[in-house]
Amino acid sequence: MTRIVHLNGQWLPETEARISIFDRGFLFADAIYEVTAVIGGKLVDYAAHAARLKRSLHEIGLGLPCAEEQMLALHREIVVRNDLKEGLIYLQISRGAEDRDFIYHDGLAPTFVMFTQARNVLGNPRIERGLKVVTAPDRRWSRRDIKTTQLLYPSLVKTAAHGQGADDVFLVEDGLITEASGANVHIIDRSGTLITRALSQAILPGITRASVLEIARAGGIPVEERGFSVAEAQAAAECFLSSATSFVMPVVEIDGQPISDGAPGPLTRRLRALYLEDRLAAAI
Missing domain, CATH: 3.20.10.10 (D-amino Acid Aminotransferase, subunit A, domain 2)
Incomplete structure (x- = not known):
């Protein structure tokens, strides 16, 4: 089954998701990520992961790209859309895209990506x-x-x-x-x-x-x-x-x-x- 990913407010097949070559996450690793485990279709330790995400974003001068309640809803929706019973949800937020320069500018539209990985996290040999x-x-x-x-x-x-x-x-x-x-x-x-x-x-x-x-x-x-x-x-x-x-x-x-x-x-x-x-x- 082709995974459904979330990219900047859209749900897309993974083969159709595209990010600018000028994205600062690609050019400078100017991005934050988080990973949350899913077992039985439920999120493990989600509140703590969400809090750390906010802290990491703050440390590099970024904010959440959506409300906290919406972030939780997106995690739950990506589980449903991919019928994820056990595995991981990866989330990445970059500063956004602009012409290459070490100095970044305020007001960029962040790039927000979520995707899943089905994995046997409980039964790892x-x-x-x-x-x-x-x-x-x-x-x-x-x-x-x-x-x-x-x-x-x-x-x-x-x-x-x-x-x-x-x-x-x-x-x-x-x-x-x-x-x-x-x-x-x-x-x-x-x-x-x-x-x-x-x-x-x-x-x-x-x-x-x-x-x-x-x-x-x-x-x-x-x-x-x-x-x-x-x-x-x-x-x-x-x-x-x-x-x-x-x-x-x-x-x-x-x-x-x-x-x-x-x-x-x-x-x-x-x-x-x-x-x-x-x-x-x-x-x-």
Whole structure:
């Protein structure tokens, strides 16, 4: 089935959607994006994703292209139009199109795009075996707290990681892990404490990250927000990623060194189950 996408107020078959070659999202990556998971035809953690979208837009001087209520309605409509039972909704908003110049001008009409990806997000086989990751220097720009479409470096290093037989890459700056290519990183130490990097401009404020920490604290799991090194992660009892596309995903190897016994850990499995139970019950 041909996907139906949303482009600047129109519903179109994906083959008919067109954007100007002068769009600043294309020329300068001058754009923000968000991604929301869909399970059972319902939106997971939508309110938090919508709030982060507004914040990211504000940080680059843009506003929502429509009212908040309409944004929610569009998410629900794209699910229906594509009969999406399970998968993802991607949304991108660029500053708009004008002749190429580093200096942009006020009053441009933003380009607003939405599309879906049907995907088995619950039954990903990597959940059972866990991920193998390698490390690379973090050479992204310094405002990683803004969810922009500037994803070239993560794309390059993740592709290189796949070439080495790994599933993903951990980015390292000043001796500490910042993020994976598109997810927050967490470890569980030998005492059972969940450790994750504190929020700052160095990492994205992950929606799933926030939900996992909330659920962990509610479940009596100690949480510590601080940086940690590759060596500490390798020596941890467990390691996992969190993101809207994979929820809670175990990591079992870093740079060829197994974590603990090289299998997804029990606390990671518990957190994934608790997260899904809690967020699916609240999906809209």
